[in-house]
Amino acid sequence: xxxxxxxxxxxxxxxxxxxxxxxxxxxxxxxxxxxxxxxxxxxxxxxxxxxxxxxxxxxxxxxxxxxxxxxxxxxxxxxxxxxxxxxxxxxxxxxxxxxxxxxxxxxxxxxxxxxxxxxxxxxxxxxxxxxxxxxxxxxxxxxxxxxxxxxxxxxxxxxxxxxxxxxxxxxxxxxxxxxxxxxxxxx
Amino acid sequence: xxxxxxxxxxxxxxxxxxxxxxxxxxxxxxxxxxxxxxxxxxxxxxxxxxxxxxxxxxxxxxxxxxxxxxxxxxxxxxxxxxxxxxxxxxxxxxxxxxxxxxxxxxxxxxxxxxxxxxxxxxxxxxxxxxxxxxxxxxxxxxxxxxxxxxxxxxxxxxxxxxxxxxxxxxxxxxxxxxxxxxxxxxxxxxxxxxxxxxxxxxxxxxxxxxxxxxxxxxxxxxxxxxxxxxxxxxxxxxxxxxxxxxxxxxxxxxxxxxxxxxxxxxxxxxxxxxxxxxxxxxxxxxxxxxxxxxxxxxxxxxxxxxxxxxxxxxxxxxxxxxxxxxxxxxxxxxxxxxxxxxxxxxxxxxxxxxxxxxxxxxxx
Amino acid sequence: xxxxxxxxxxxxxxxxxxxxxxxxxxxxxxxxxxxxxxxxxxxxxxxxxxxxxxxxxxxxxxxxxxxxxxxxxxxxxxxxxxxxxxxxxxxxxxxxxxxxxxxxxxxxxxxxxxxxxxxxxxxxxxxxxxxxxxxxxxxxxxxxxxxxxxxxxxxxxxxxxxxxxxxxxxxxxxxxxxxxxxxxxxxxxxxxxxxxxxxxxxxxxxxxxxxxxxxxxxxxxxxxxxxxxxxxxxxxxxxxxxxxxxxxxxxxxxxxxxxxxxxxxxxxxxxxxxxxxxxxxxxxxxxxxxxxxxxxxxxxxxxxxxxx
Numbered sequence: 036x037x038x039x040x041x042x043x044x045x046x047x048x049x050x051x052x053x054x055x056x057x058x059x060x061x062x063x064x065x066x067x068x069x070x071x072x073x074x075x076x077x078x079x080x081x082x083x084x085x086x087x088x089x090x091x092x093x094x095x096x097x098x099x100x101x102x103x104x105x106x107x108x109x110x111x112x113x114x115x116x117x118x119x120x121x122x123x124x125x126x127x128x129x130x131x132x133x134x135x136x137x138x139x140x141x142x143x144x145x146x147x148x149x150x151x152x153x154x155x156x157x158x159x160x161x162x163x164x165x166x167x168x169x170x171x172x173x174x175x176x177x178x179x180x181x182x183x184x185x186x187x188x189x190x191x192x193x194x195x196x197x198x199x200x201x202x203x204x205x206x207x208x209x210x211x212x213x214x215x216x217x218x219x220x221x222x
Numbered sequence: 223x224x225x226x227x228x229x230x231x232x233x234x235x236x237x238x239x240x241x242x243x244x245x246x247x248x249x250x251x252x253x254x255x256x257x258x259x260x261x262x263x264x265x266x267x268x269x270x271x272x273x274x275x276x277x278x279x280x281x282x283x284x285x286x287x288x289x290x291x292x293x294x295x296x297x298x299x300x301x302x303x304x305x306x307x308x309x310x311x312x313x314x315x316x317x318x319x320x321x322x323x324x325x326x327x328x329x330x331x332x333x334x335x336x337x338x339x340x341x342x343x344x345x346x347x348x349x350x351x352x353x354x355x356x357x358x359x360x361x362x363x364x365x366x367x368x369x370x371x372x373x374x375x376x377x378x379x380x381x382x383x384x385x386x387x388x389x390x391x392x393x394x395x396x397x398x399x400x401x402x403x404x405x406x407x408x409x410x411x412x413x414x415x416x417x418x419x420x421x422x423x424x425x426x427x428x429x430x431x432x433x434x435x436x437x438x439x440x441x442x443x444x445x446x447x448x449x450x451x452x453x454x455x456x457x458x459x460x461x462x463x464x465x466x467x468x469x470x471x472x473x474x475x476x477x478x479x480x481x482x483x484x485x486x487x488x489x490x491x492x493x494x495x496x497x498x499x500x501x502x503x504x505x506x507x508x509x510x511x512x513x514x515x516x517x518x519x520x521x522x523x524x525x526x527x528x529x530x531x532x533x534x535x536x537x538x539x540x541x542x543x544x545x546x547x548x549x550x551x552x553x554x555x556x557x558x559x560x561x562x563x564x565x566x567x568x569x570x571x572x573x574x575x576x577x578x579x580x581x582x583x584x585x586x
Numbered sequence: 587x588x589x590x591x592x593x594x595x596x597x598x599x600x601x602x603x604x605x606x607x608x609x610x611x612x613x614x615x616x617x618x619x620x621x622x623x624x625x626x627x628x629x630x631x632x633x634x635x636x637x638x639x640x641x642x643x644x645x646x647x648x649x650x651x652x653x654x655x656x657x658x659x660x661x662x663x664x665x666x667x668x669x670x671x672x673x674x675x676x677x678x679x680x681x682x683x684x685x686x687x688x689x690x691x692x693x694x695x696x697x698x699x700x701x702x703x704x705x706x707x708x709x710x711x712x713x714x715x716x717x718x719x720x721x722x723x724x725x726x727x728x729x730x731x732x733x734x735x736x737x738x739x740x741x742x743x744x745x746x747x748x749x750x751x752x753x754x755x756x757x758x759x760x761x762x763x764x765x766x767x768x769x770x771x772x773x774x775x776x777x778x779x780x781x782x783x784x785x786x787x788x789x790x791x792x793x794x795x796x797x798x799x800x801x802x803x804x805x806x807x808x809x810x811x812x813x814x815x816x817x818x819x820x821x822x823x824x825x826x827x828x829x830x831x832x833x834x835x836x837x838x839x840x841x842x843x844x845x846x847x848x849x850x851x852x853x854x855x856x857x858x859x860x861x862x863x864x865x866x867x868x869x870x871x872x873x874x875x876x877x878x879x880x881x882x883x884x885x886x887x888x889x890x891x892x893x894x
């Protein structure tokens with residue numbers, strides 16, 4: 036009973052705050068409406084008994100939304116003015132598309148014949164998750180991790196317009212790098 | 223039961239202290255009184271309940287003070303301290319005003335009514351709160367970012383008296399800076415003027431104890447800006463002790479211990495190293511980076527602590543040094559983020575009372 | 587030795603956090619009073635008297651502010667502290683001994699990022715904005731080393747459950763087994779409570795930063811929340827690194843309280859002795875020094891666990 040009530044609250048809350056993302060008139064509120072939607076989804080996953088995944092969703096989404104605040108708001112918007120702005124372009128079209136997609140997916144959930152459960156849940160889902168990822172798929176996972184990391188590093192290297200020759204001089208002989216704002220280690 | 227009055231009587235006041243040019247003596251007296259009463263000093267008007275103005279009145283400053291006054295939430299009281307002698311009395315009076323609940327309620331009701339009238343009269347639909355939007359400009363990486371206009375001072379804690387640094391910020395990086403002095407007047411610096419107040423009977427401004435007190439005053443300000451309130455408060459206490467007519471026994475040892483503690487702080491060095499480097503053409507007092515400058519203050523303080531070394535103590539800053547420091551501020555803070563900019567200003571410590579009615583050059 | 591305490595103990599959590607938070611605030615005030623040359627005893631009542639002042643002070647309304655986010659930001663700080671404390675065991679039992687207690691603690695502690703940013707943004711003030719973003723930079727600098735420190739403790743016990751981590755320290759405390767992780771945890775504890783040397787997001791150079799426009803009860807909630815947070819990160823150090831409630835003679839809950847008080851006192855003393863850390867300098871240290879250090883520590887502990 037309690038579970039049903041919590042699930043209902045989370046489900047309705049997640050959808051409602053998801054809608055709020057497009058209704059509110061400020062980038063900051065949209066960010067936190069999206070965050071609320073994700074957190075409520077995380078709680079719903081906790082109800083499934085997947086505590087690790089549920090808490091991880093809450094943890095990662097809070098951090099991710101704050102990083103998004105840096106990029107979406109600090110770099111693009113007017114920070115001090117809090118100017119109202121609309122969150123959607125092409126209002127009618129976007130509304131039609133999103134309602135259509137929502138109905139399609141919801142209909143899928145209701146009408147698809149879900150398979151019967153065979154076997155019980157594992158005693159420790161966190162351990163089972165770890166073994167599933169790091170067991171036979173370990174090589175793939177390690178490779179994916181490395182590729183992601185390499186992508187991040189190379190993207191950063193490609194974007195920055197200052198290289199080591201700017202920092203240490205043409206013959207790389209400068210003892211202290213010439214940076215607009217130095218770091219804490221003098222290197 | 224009058225809960226408000228009961229709580230108010232138990233509350234420790236929190237004072238927002240603004241110093242006008244010519245008010246250094248009053249500021250020292252106020253800081254001393256606030257410290258000895260165990261009151262707090264506010265970082266911003268929003269948290270304060272006392273507005274304490276040190277020094278002579280000035281029309282431009284008064285206009286700014288009215289804005290600060292409007293930002294204080296209330297219960298609130300205002301104290302003017304034109305000269306050091308009146309400090310204790312003015313604070314007592316302000317404290318009594320603060321405890322007058324009937325008057326405070328009238329003030330609050332009046333403000334609420336005025337706010338309602340303002341809200342009813344003019345509503346600017348386009349701008350939230352009727353405030354202008356920030357415009358954009360290129361930053362050092364070529365990104366088009368918003369430009370915020372922020373005036374640092376004169377109503378800012380741990381900041382030179384009357385200095386207003388008009389900055390253009392992108393994020394927290396200073397892109398442009400211009401120096402403006404609020405209430406600049408002819409007159410001499412508190413630290414070089416002959417003493418005639420009863421508290422500071424020492425007549426000679428060249429005396430090592432006066433120069434050490436000036437250095438301590440600069441150092442405590444820098445330490446507050448550097449986020450080390452414990453050392454800064456101790457510095458204030460020692461500064462006040464140095465300005466006493468008769469030094470208590472053991473003051474020298476305590477000064478030495480304090481200076482040694484500050485000098486040894488690696489974290490403080492790490493925070494100030496390489497900031498605001500000034501070349502050899504500047505007056506000797508200002509050369510080097512922020513660390514060099516505060517190290518020289520510590521030398522002066524240690525010299526006063528050891529009578530034998532007083533002969534080698536460097537002379538206090540003159541008006542030429544103050545002028546040079548003021549002219550250096552804009553070029554040194556541009557390109558720096560706010561924390562570094564504040565440390566740079568605190569380490570240059572321009573004595574705005576020594577420059578007279580000097581108009582600084584337009585900044586970078 | 588583990589287990590979930592009865593539900594009413596959840597009410598005890600905020601009370602204990604407030605008590606430890608008050609202790610930290612009073613200790614700081616007493617040390618400051620001594621530095622200022624006044625009676626240190628006055629420091630013991632200083633937080634209560636400051637609270638009285640803030641209770642009387644009026645709240646502010648700011649033109650153009652995003653009041654919803656602004657008020658929410660302040661309220662989130664104490665809420666996150668209480669939620670994080672639910673997994674901290676007092677003696678043998680905690681309110682909720684989750685199987686992923688360490689991750690839960692981590693998730694609640696990250697909520698403060700959002701809270702401070704909302705505070706800074708909502709006030710429509712340049713000081714607040716700089717303070718809010720400064721805390722994000724701080725978060726990005728301390729969070730990875732902090733996570734690796736937590737991971738190392740979980741690795742040593744082979745479990746994310748806090749009571750398992752306590753049980754794994756029967757022979758030797760993790761503070762001894764993994765000193766680097768413990769040191770990094772203490773640094774990040776100060777940083778995540780934005781307190782002491784890591785207090786620059788609400789620092790004096792920004793005229794109060796993210797808290798610059800707060801007054802009255804809003805400011806009281808933020809300050810109380812910050813000290814409660816300091817208390818909860820100190821309390822979490824006990825089960826993670828200091829053997830939880832283990833100790834001779836006294837019962838487990840008493841040892842937990844005593845060790846927590848010890849960690850709080852250490853943090854307060856550090857805050858008294860150290861100037862602020864400038865974030866533009868610390869970021870490089872966080873990524874170039876602390877991340878490799880904690881990774882190496884995790885490697886050493888992993889090898890130790892495998893060969894044991």
